[in-house]
Amino acid sequence: MSNPKNDSLSSISNLLNSLKEVESYIITDMEGRIHMASSENYSENTINSSIYLWVIGSQFGGEINTGEPANLIYYMNTKKMLIQKYNDYLIILNLIDIAKFPVFKRKLYELFNRVI
Amino acid sequence: MNQVVSNIKNIPGVTGVAIFKDNGALVAFDFPKAYDKNLLNLIGLKFQPIKEILPQEEGEIVYLCWEYENLLAFYYPVEGGWINIISSEAIPMPVFSLTMTAVAKKLPELLATSQHIQEPAGGKAEEGAVPQEKVEELEKLFALYLGPASPVIFKRVAHQFGFTLSNIPTGSLKAILDGVTAKVPENKRPELLEKIGSLGLGII
Numbered sequence: 001m002s003n004p005k006n007d008s009l010s011s012i013s014n015l016l017n018s019l020k021e022v023e024s025y026i027i028t029d030m031e032g033r034i035h036m037a038s039s040e041n042y043s044e045n046t047i048n049s050s051i052y053l054w055v056i057g058s059q060f061g062g063e064i065n066t067g068e069p070a071n072l073i074y075y076m077n078t079k080k081m082l083i084q085k086y087n088d089y090l091i092i093l094n095l096i097d098i099a100k101f102p103v104f105k106r107k108l109y110e111l112f113n114r115v116i
Numbered sequence: 117m118n119q120v121v122s123n124i125k126n127i128p129g130v131t132g133v134a135i136f137k138d139n140g141a142l143v144a145f146d147f148p149k150a151y152d153k154n155l156l157n158l159i160g161l162k163f164q165p166i167k168e169i170l171p172q173e174e175g176e177i178v179y180l181c182w183e184y185e186n187l188l189a190f191y192y193p194v195e196g197g198w199i200n201i202i203s204s205e206a207i208p209m210p211v212f213s214l215t216m217t218a219v220a221k222k223l224p225e226l227l228a229t230s231q232h233i234q235e236p237a238g239g240k241a242e243e244g245a246v247p248q249e250k251v252e253e254l255e256k257l258f259a260l261y262l263g264p265a266s267p268v269i270f271k272r273v274a275h276q277f278g279f280t281l282s283n284i285p286t287g288s289l290k291a292i293l294d295g296v297t298a299k300v301p302e303n304k305r306p307e308l309l310e311k312i313g314s315l316g317l318g319i320i
Contacts, residue, residue: 031295032272044268045171052169052275056162057182057189059278063155064202066184073183078175 009036011115012086019108021099023079026092030054035089050083050092073101084108117144117226120219124199127215129207135223137197140164141232147202159200163191165280166198179216192216195224246284246317253315254293255281261300261308269299289317 009027013036016025027036032047050072057069074081080095082105095104117135121144124133134145140160147156170177180191183205190201199219203212258266273295274281277288284292293312300308 030276032268043171048268048272048275049169049171051272052278052280053166053180055276055278059158059162060155060182060189061184063158064151064184064187066187069182069184069189071183073179073181075178075181076175077178 008087008115009089012036012091012112015111015115016091016093019111021095021104021107022093023096024094027086028090028092029088030090046092050090054083054085054090071105075101082108086112117230120144120223120226121146123215124201124219127203127207127211129204130201131204132200132202134159134200135197135227136160136163136200137227137230137232138164138167143197143227143230143232145233161283162278163198163200165283166191167193169275169280192220194220194227196227197223199223244285244287245282246286246289248282250315250317251281251284254312257308257311257315258296261304262296270296286317 012027013025016022017038022038024038024042025036026034026038026042026047028034028047028050030051032044032051034042034047053072053074054069057072058067061067061069068085071085072083074083080097080099080101082093082095082101084091084093121133121135124130125146132145132147132151134147134156135143136159137143140163142156142160145156166180177193179193182189186205188203188205188207190199190203192199192201199216255267255270258270262269271281273292274284276295277292279285279288279292297305297308297312
């Protein structure tokens with residue numbers, strides 16, 4: 001029998017594979033277990049720091065009564081990352097340099113709504 | 117420093133600015149009155165380790181931005197410290213980038229000479245934090261049961277609770293240790309717990 005959780009992760013994974021703006025991705029849970037990844041070359045430090053940043057973002061949101069963040073943009077000189085929560089998972093996306101965050105987020109949410 | 121705060125506050129959509137030194141000491145802020153000092157303490161404590169935590173191999177960070185419903189929260193690192201900014205979603209990003217580039221040039225010199233207006237929140241937490249030598253003993257112990265992955269696991273469980281290995285409050289240690297020991301094979305757990313007990317942490 002298929003597991004609905006795995007099915008939706010597979011749908012998300014297929015969706016992410018099809019997006020030209022996504023260079024690579026990791027789908028992890030809050031305990032750092034990898035559920036899907038575009039390659040095996042992921043950094044444990046990236047997962048650890050993403051979990052920390054998400055947790056402190058939630059704690060900050062709790063203090064200002066806005067709750068959990070919808071997403072986290074991680075903007076570096078050399079690359080762009082978007083961290084998105086989906087149910088109990090964190091989706092860590094490495095985006096190509098020319099991707100525009102607002103445009104990409106809109107596109108991603110529209111596609112998420114269609115496949116999930 | 118007030119001029120810097122004012123320049124950032126003048127970016128359309130910005131409602132709050134707080135500037136911290138690398139040690140977590142607050143040096144300037146202009147936050148809405150609805151937010152109290154606890155929030156600034158939390159920011160000082162939780163955002164202070166970010167520079168150390170972020171993977172070096174990922175490159176230099178320009179900013180982080182948490183997006184909430186109708187609100188954005190920025191973390192903008194500069195040499196010697198960092199800036200937290202709260203804004204509406206309508207913030208014009210080109211204006212933000214231009215202003216922050218100018219601020220990042222000017223701020224390190226100001227930070228070097230500025231007095232803090234609030235003690236580093238980390239300082240308070242460290243008094244009640246697990247001593248580093250005990251953390252190191254725990255790391256060695258976990259390495260025996262979890263192998264080379266143990267530092268990653270220990271750090272990760274601490275991060276899940278919003279702490280780093282250098283600021284675990286004693287009150288949260290048991291929950292963190294429970295998280296780590298859960299990764300150890302069941303038949304080895306009693307032995308590990310006994311060894312943790314012998315470290316004199318006063319929790320097991």
